[in-house]
Amino acid sequence: MTTITFTVNNESRTIxxxxxxxxxxxxxxxxxxxxAKEGCGEGECGSCSVLMxxxxxxxxxxxxxxxxxxAITTIEGIAVGxxxxxxxxxFLEKGGAQCGICTPGMILATHHLLEKYPQPTLLQIQExxxxxxxxxxxxxxxxxAVQAAANQPGKP
Amino acid sequence: MSEPTQPGPLFTVGSSPLRKExxxxxxxxAKYVDDITLPDMWFGATxxxxxxxxxxxSITFDPAIPxxxxxxxxxxxxxxxxxxxxxxxxxxxxxxxxxNHPNEPILLLAHPDRAVLxxxxxxxxxxxxxxxxxxxxEESEAPDAPAIWEPAPEDALHSxxxxxxKTYLMESGEAASLETIFANAAYIVEGEYRTGAQxxxxxxxxxxxxxxxxxxxxxxxxVKVQGAMQCPYYLVHALELVFKLxxxxxxxxxxxxxxxxxxxxxxxxxIGSHAALLALKSGHPVKICYDRAEDMAGTTKRxxxxxxxxxxxxxxGKILGGEIDFALDGGAYVTLTPVVLSRGxxxxxGPYHWPALRVRAKAMATNLPPHGAFRGFGAPQSIFGTERxxxxxxxxxxxxxxxxxxxxxxxxxxxxxxxxxxxDTVDMQQMLTRALTESGYHAKREEFARTNPTSTxxxxxxxxxxxxxxxxxxxxxxxxxxxxxxxVDAKTGxxxxxxxxxxxxxxxxxxxxxxxxxxxxxxxxxVFITQPDTKIVPNxxxxxxxxxxxxxxxxxxxxxxxxxxxxxxxxYEIGNTFEQFKKAAIAYGIEHGDVNVEARYQSPxxxxxxxxxxxxxxxxxxxxxxxVAEVAVDTSTYSATCTDFYALxxxxxxxxxxxxxxxxxGGVAQGIGYALYxxxxxxxxxxxNNQMTNxxxxxxxxxxxxxxxxxxxxSIHGPFGAKGxxxxxxxxxxxxxxxxxxxxxxxxxxxxxxxxxxxxxRMTANGNTGGxxxxxxxxxxxxxxxxxx
Ligand code: FES
Ligand code: FES
Numbered sequence: 001m002t003t004i005t006f007t008v009n010n011e012s013r014t015i016x017x018x019x020x021x022x023x024x025x026x027x028x029x030x031x032x033x034x035x036a037k038e039g040c041g042e043g044e045c046g047s048c049s050v051l052m053x054x055x056x057x058x059x060x061x062x063x064x065x066x067x068x069x070x071a072i073t074t075i076e077g078i079a080v081g082x083x084x085x086x087x088x089x090x091f092l093e094k095g096g097a098q099c100g101i102c103t104p105g106m107i108l109a110t111h112h113l114l115e116k117y118p119q120p121t122l123l124q125i126q127e128x129x130x131x132x133x134x135x136x137x138x139x140x141x142x143x144x145a146v147q148a149a150a151n152q153p154g155k156p
Numbered sequence: 157m158s159e160p161t162q163p164g165p166l167f168t169v170g171s172s173p174l175r176k177e178x179x180x181x182x183x184x185x186a187k188y189v190d191d192i193t194l195p196d197m198w199f200g201a202t203x204x205x206x207x208x209x210x211x212x213x214s215i216t217f218d219p220a221i222p223x224x225x226x227x228x229x230x231x232x233x234x235x236x237x238x239x240x241x242x243x244x245x246x247x248x249x250x251x252x253x254x255x256n257h258p259n260e261p262i263l264l265l266a267h268p269d270r271a272v273l274x275x276x277x278x279x280x281x282x283x284x285x286x287x288x289x290x291x292x293x294e295e296s297e298a299p300d301a302p303a304i305w306e307p308a309p310e311d312a313l314h315s316x317x318x319x320x321x322k323t324y325l326m327e328s329g330e331a332a333s334l335e336t337i338f339a340n341a342a343y344i345v346e347g348e349y350r351t352g353a354q355x356x357x358x359x360x361x362x363x364x365x366x367x368x369x370x371x372x373x374x375x376x377x378x379v380k381v382q383g384a385m386q387c388p389y390y391l392v393h394a395l396e397l398v399f400k401l402x403x404x405x406x407x408x409x410x411x412x413x414x415x416x417x418x419x420x421x422x423x424x425x426x427i428g429s430h431a432a433l434l435a436l437k438s439g440h441p442v443k444i445c446y447d448r449a450e451d452m453a454g455t456t457k458r459x460x461x462x463x464x465x466x467x468x469x470x471x472x473g474k475i476l477g478g479e480i481d482f483a484l485d486g487g488a489y490v491t492l493t494p495v496v497l498s499r500g501x502x503x504x505x506g507p508y509h510w511p512a513l514r515v516r517a518k519a520m521a522t523n524l525p526p527h528g529a530f531r532g533f534g535a536p537q538s539i540f541g542t543e544r545x546x547x548x549x550x551x552x553x554x555x556x557x558x559x560x561x562x563x564x565x566x567x568x569x570x571x572x573x574x575x576x577x578x579x580d581t582v583d584m585q586q587m588l589t590r591a592l593t594e595s596g597y598h599a600k601r602e603e604f605a606r607t608n609p610t611s612t613x614x615x616x617x618x619x620x621x622x623x624x625x626x627x628x629x630x631x632x633x634x635x636x637x638x639x640x641x642x643x644v645d646a647k648t649g650x651x652x653x654x655x656x657x658x659x660x661x662x663x664x665x666x667x668x669x670x671x672x673x674x675x676x677x678x679x680x681x682x683v684f685i686t687q688p689d690t691k692i693v694p695n696x697x698x699x700x701x702x703x704x705x706x707x708x709x710x711x712x713x714x715x716x717x718x719x720x721x722x723x724x725x726x727x728y729e730i731g732n733t734f735e736q737f738k739k740a741a742i743a744y745g746i747e748h749g750d751v752n753v754e755a756r757y758q759s760p761x762x763x764x765x766x767x768x769x770x771x772x773x774x775x776x777x778x779x780x781x782x783x784v785a786e787v788a789v790d791t792s793t794y795s796a797t798c799t800d801f802y803a804l805x806x807x808x809x810x811x812x813x814x815x816x817x818x819x820x821x822g823g824v825a826q827g828i829g830y831a832l833y834x835x836x837x838x839x840x841x842x843x844x845n846n847q848m849t850n851x852x853x854x855x856x857x858x859x860x861x862x863x864x865x866x867x868x869x870x871s872i873h874g875p876f877g878a879k880g881x882x883x884x885x886x887x888x889x890x891x892x893x894x895x896x897x898x899x900x901x902x903x904x905x906x907x908x909x910x911x912x913x914x915x916x917x918r919m920t921a922n923g924n925t926g927g928x929x930x931x932x933x934x935x936x937x938x939x940x941x942x943x944x945x
Contacts, residue, residue: 034191035184037414039359040448044848047359075184088182092174095814098822099661100181101188101360101414130857133848135357135415136661138825139856141818 006070008033009077017064024048024059026067027074035075035104039133046132049105050074056112056131075104078111086152087111087145096145098136105132110146119150169674169876172814176665176685177412186412189363189383190445197365198227200434200444201273203263203280204454205255208291208523208841209304210284212253215263218279226276227438229264234433235376236400240425241393247489247526249398249429255284256304257488257525258842259454261426266434266442289523290319291841293462293483296520304488305521321486321519322494324501326770328573330477330512334468337477337512341468345549349465349541350907351890353485353836354458354829355843356530357853358660360384360414362423362455363445366431376401379432382409385424386416387698388656388688394425395432410688413660417826418529420660421700422492423455452846456528457836459484459496459519463504463541473553473563477512480504482538486519487526493519496527498629499701500534502774503887505573506542507584507623508564513573523841529700531823532886535624536830543620543891544906547898557895561588561621574765574774581869582780582806588621591782594865595619595802600786601899608900612791615799616900619784620892625775626873626880627703631765633776638757639694640711642672644719646745649738651676651719653685655696657708662882663815664704670811671709671875675716677730678737694754702880705811706777707757709875714755722751760873776873779880781805783824783888786860787896794916798828798893800860806867808879813866816881820864823885829854831890835909 002019005012008031015030027033027050039045041060048059051073078085084092087110097103106129113120113128120128125146126139134142180186217223231238231250238252239245251262265276290296290304296319303318317323330337338344364383371377379399381391388408395406408428413420427444434442446454464481482504486493501517550560565584571577592598597617604615627633641654653672659665669683676683686693696708720730728740744751765772786800803820810816833852837844845851870877890908898904903918 028191034187037188037360038190038447039361040848042448042847042849045359079183084179084182091182092178095172095175095818097175097178097181098663098818099358099360099413099415100177100186101358103181104184107182107184126857130855133359133853133855135359135417135826135853136822137818138821138823138862139859140821140862141814142856 827889
């Protein structure tokens with residue numbers, strides 16, 4: 001067991017965990033933040049995506065030790081209280097979420113994408129989200145949601 | 157019972173209100189089964205066979221593992237029958253003496269710490285006496301094949317032939333004179349087409365949490381399972397047998413479900429029974445959530461298929477008669493295979509007029525894990541063969557694929573191959589014109605004919621015309637006997653819809669609430685739908701077969717009409733506000749309590765289906781479609797890409813345009829994956845590429861622009877004219893894409909999935925290889941083409 005201190009959704013947290021425990025399990029089991037999902041456990045699907053120091057990471061590939069001192073943002077830290085973030089609102093309105101299992105990861109990937117490219121081209125969206133698999137939508141409604149979010153005031 | 161839907165403009169049906177459970181999903185607050193933890197919950201794991209077929213000789217436990225901490229369940233711990241009931245009881249809950257496929261469950265383990273389970277599973281050593289297995293349709297049907305499937309003699313559901321699960325014979329028109337028709341035809345065109353297994357690849361794996369409750373005397377009183385699933389009552393029926401409990405003592409709750417596509421239709425009966433056995437023996441709630449590798453290796457896939465066509469054609473390209481042999485690989489147990497075979501059989505003729513037709517269909521047993529439900533349910537398999545074959549006939553006759561379709565498409569008043577008269581006023585000729593025009597098909601053909609000769613990238617366009625039946629077959633819906641309830645809360649005035657129909661992304665919650673709101677004349681936001689819990693909701697049938705919008709939606713409409721009738725005496729009229737609705741509900745409540753109504757399925761008078769003869773109204777309604785694919789084949793890297801996709805469909809009234817488009821786009825994406833990316837690699841029945849790293853589904857960077865267009869001809873069978881929509885988009889992409897690849901390269905590939913290595917093999921081989929045939933019929937070796945005119 002190691003003591004890990006890090007910031008999650010702007011709150012400082014300290015936990016005891018085996019050093020190689022996956023960040024995904026730390027979030028889900030120790031902190032009860034179940035928004036990040038396990039789709040594959042091997043870095044392929046992106047449903048476990050979180051932001052770590054502003055970068056999009058697959059939390060199934062990050063160890064607790066690597067998260068020491070980091071600032072983590074999960075889907076639970078995106079909305080402002082009960083008020084949806086503009087990206088969430090656009091996913092909701094444009095039909096970007098069907099079964100919803102990929103949605104937390106997609107929204108974080110979009111957040112990251114829009115920081116990098118505030119007005120992304122379709123190609124930039126396609127490539128920016130290529131690490132996040134969605135089996136339901138065929139992605140078209142997700143592209144719509146990202147484009148709509150890019151045109152919102154108050155985006156990241 | 158089918159009162160006409162109210163006239164006048166619609167206020168919520170046909171618009172796109174927000175998905176009912178959408179806020180929870182975008183906030184990450186929706187609770188999927190693995191997000192739920194119960195007090196004192198343990199975790200379960202499954203010990204599986206490592207061989208395809210054999211007798212279990214010994215089971216030993218690695219002494220290094222503290223087994224006393226674990227709960228261990230074997231077949232001997234099953235209080236009821238050792239079976240997972242689907243259509244028959246051949247499928248064991250846990251193997252006892254023999255195994256029939258790799259990854260067959262033999263033993264179950266539970267422990268409070270999830271992390272110790274993988275080592276414990278590896279610590280159970282099982283030895284076998286191996287028996288010979290069969291792994292393909294051909295191996296299974298070979299005269300000297302080992303008999304891996306001995307049909308139970310008392311079971312009329314089954315064929316009595318060795319290794320054959322089920323056969324159908326569907327004959328129509330002048331089938332008796334087929335030999336004469338072939339003898340006199342200008343052309344006889346033969347072809348063989350194949351499709352591979354496909355993984356559903358829902359992003360949430362199969363998972364459940366089970367609890368078992370004992371009476372004071374220690375005897376088993378009831379079981380409760382919650383988890384990801386499509387059909388809660390299927391699991392109830394499985395539990396009844398495994399635990400020897402009456403229906404009301406087996407409670408099943410669907411949790412938010414992260415994709416299903418058929419993969420959570422029959423399989424939850426297996427994992428749900430397993431978790432409940434562990435819960436009973438351990439005395440704890442037990443969660444089993446598979447990881448990806450276990451889910452891919454151990455659960456169902458789309459049935460691999462083989463279609464053989466032999467068609468008699470006139471000089472000008474009219475179909476005169478045909479024979480279709482359709483075969484499925486069913487895997488090791490029957491599960492849902494006869495129904496998949498049935499849908500494949502009924503869809504094999506496509507949207508064409510066959511003056512004489514004989515379809516012989518059979519499902520073979522193999523030593524693969526049982527294949528199961530996957531969006532389309534047999535239809536994508538047989539439609540692939542038929543639509544590739546139509547292009548082949550066109551080529552042989554020397555007419556365009558378009559002209560070939562035009563000369564043979566069904567029209568209003570014609571009879572389908574089962575003898576059903578087309579009543580829908582659908583005009584496939586006009587749909588074909590619209591699809592080819594809007595997709596730029598003709599212009600692209602001209603352009604590519606000009607540019608291809610000087611380019612290493614060969615481009616092409618192709619299309620498929622097809623239909624898909626909505627709901628179960630006529631007799632199937634009668635057997636389901638679905639029931640829907642609606643309750644208006646006498647305090648809040650909010651109606652609640654009670655159905656066992658589940659939401660797993662496709663929009664069940666939203667469209668059913670829209671239908672109710674529309675009939676009641678109150679805002680969509682005031683209508684609620686109850687999470688399926690078999691203790692509360694009636695059995696409205698399984699959430700499969702494109703039946704929810706049409707069949708269950710119609711029943712929701714009928715319950716709402718009854719609510720209106722109940723509230724009318726209390727002063728509510730259509731056109732009033734929700735406040736007035738609520739007032740009426742409160743007034744009603746003072747006298748009677750909540751308004752509580754139900755509606756049961758009644759077969760429309762004109763739907764007759766003969767299961768024996770395979771004649772009649774196969775489905776109450778059909779959706780019709782023309783899909784056009786554009787491809788680019790790189791002759792230096794041998795990769796084929798779909799570069800543009802256009803999908804036109806007639807689906808009756810579109811209840812929710814955003815959801816409907818999302819359904820079509822998602823289905824087309826899966827269809828593109830089926831055609832060009834998704835290959836299950838089998839090694840003696842074991843899926844060798846059971847990871848997302850080497851089973852490739854399309855990413856956001858792989859898909860072309862998807863253009864979706866609807867025609868809406870209201871059907872009398874669904875609420876506000878809606879028909880089914882969910883499975884249709886799976887049918888068209890694979891044949892459209894392979895037709896386009898033939899247009900681009902001149903090579904007639906006959907098999908999906910078609911990966912670069914398959915294209916490489918064909919393009920670099922001398923002469924013919926498997927999975928394709930030569931373009932020039934005169935040098936075609938697999939295919940006999942005779943001109944006797
Ligand atoms: S679970 Fe982490 S990438 Fe799939
Ligand atoms: S919405 Fe289901 S996987 Fe994306």
